[in-house]
Amino acid sequence: xxxxxxxxxxxxxxxxxxxxxxxxxxxxxxxxxxxxxxxxxxxxxxxxxxxxxxxxxxxxxxxxxxxxx
Numbered sequence: 106x107x108x109x110x111x112x113x114x115x116x117x118x119x120x121x122x123x124x125x126x127x128x129x130x131x132x133x134x135x136x137x138x139x140x141x142x143x144x145x146x147x148x149x150x151x152x153x154x155x156x157x158x159x160x161x162x163x164x165x166x167x168x169x170x171x172x173x174x
Contacts, residue, residue: 112155115144119159126162138163 107113122137138159145156 110144110148112145112148115141115148115155115159118144119155119162123162135163 118137118141122134122141125131125134125137142156142159142163145153145159149156
């Protein structure tokens with residue numbers, strides 16, 4: 106079982122936040138992006154590409170929807 110601060114949890118939170126963003130629900134997306142960012146910063150550091158991507162998603166939620174996998 107993965108712990109609450111495992112990078113895979115952050116990836117799932119980010120993906121869910123991008124889904125909410127694609128649906129136009131920025132209020133639901135924001136706390137998920139923030140939690141993902143917190144996990145990535147703690148586990149991977151502030152300069153890691155995953156951390157930077159989530160930070161970008163927080164800054165520009167409308168662009169986050171276009172980056173859905």
